[in-house]
Amino acid sequence: MNATIAIASGKGGTGKTTVALNLAAVADQPVKLLDCDVEAPNDHLFIKPGRVEERVSMVMIPEFDQERCDGCGRCKQHCRFNAIAVLGGKPMLFPELCHSCGACVPVCPRGAISEAQRSIGVARRGTKDHISLIYGVLDVGEAKSPPLIGDVKSALKDGAEGIDGQEWTGLTIIDAPPGTSCPVVAAVKHSDYLLLVTEPTPFGLHDLRLAVGMAQALG
Template sequence: MPDLTDMAAKNLKIAILSGKGGTGKTLLSVNLASAAIDSVYVDCDVEEPNGHLFFKPKWNIETEISVKIPQVDPHKCDGCKRCVEFCKFNALAYINGKLKIFDDVCHSCGGCQIICPQRAITEKDRAVGTLSIGDSEGVHVLSGMMKTGIALGIPVINELLSQCGSFEDERPIFIDCPPGSSCIVMESIKDADYCLLAAEPTMFGKHDLEMVWSLVELFKKRHSVVINKCVDQSDPTEEFCNENGIKILEKIPFDVELGTLNSNGRIAARESKKYRDLFSSLLEKIYREVSHEAAVDSER
């Protein structure tokens, strides 16, 4: 097998995503990051991060993430409602001579502060989550966790992704995305060089794959599919990929041993040669796809 460390493009960002939870995003992410050894694993599933349960890292850094939200000085506010009319997200209301601010609806654009003729609006910090950075056998582990009750994960994901390229040594970055195809997923794949779509060989799996596939197509992201939990029967997901010319990079069999290791919070690629080889081989295929496509791109 070729040396994967040499093949890895520097700071290559690989996003692993899927239409629904439970298809194997985290399985793929933690095992690929472990197979790559000197890598970065970023858990962008900030609503329910679970990558750290596998890596069990020693956290070296834990910091609070906050956003700016407006606060009003009621003595300065003269009720002109310019801020209320300006806010595209309708985070402000003016009732009975008082400005009411909906913190959860605010997207921290700062516009209300700028537009206020009375300069009655200032900004304050609002804690939205925490960022933890640790190490696990050579893998830098970054994990974001939203604070309970916070509605939007985007600021936490932004902070995670801005931190993941900050390591001095250049290494591949594996981004474990939230499930689905909503804003938080878009934010997670925004800067990715390559997208790996985890899918299941079922009708539901096909449906959910179609959603994320539409998303990566829309974002013009290079991508391929890994079908997880494959059994020996007809597979609508595979048919869908073939019909649409989507490359299937790997088919991981439905495997009790792999399932058991994973459900016990163990990283299969670290536990046995069989799985180390499986994920190293998948990683090699990803690197080949990236370098091949890069070559195709440069010819265009």
């Protein structure tokens, strides 16, 4: 089977990790299991892979040359996320608000902004039997998980190398984060199938409806 199956839920604690793990365990072919709940990954606690490879996940942030900067404030004006403030004629960055869009770099008339990188976490890979597990671990205090989820999912890109350096065209199972916000969207988009796991409670039904709405919005 050549497909990507995402396992998600409207709320936490419904059992989506249990479903994802068991689907991977009973597969009669090699399978990649992607744990995209990078804020609290736990698939590796059950799979217990052997030798684990690790890759640092980096995002771009602007770096200011204070000697070149004339304090015009254009970088601040073009930042949609209010990640830049100008205090005393000098720019100041709030890294946790920066979305790494790079819009501030070309608008600087003095060429005082360059691109730097900072770490937001790590992507890890290990293998156990027929399961190749890839999971992310977000740095403590880091607010933005979608870029790290993107690194975990890089194995799914057509014609691109995954974290193991090889293209993958087989069965992929994605264990998504709970909820319906940006991390979940980043995890489940471009999947062939989406399986929603819920529980028989009013809260479970409410959040299931939200998850169905999210899925419909993604098409």
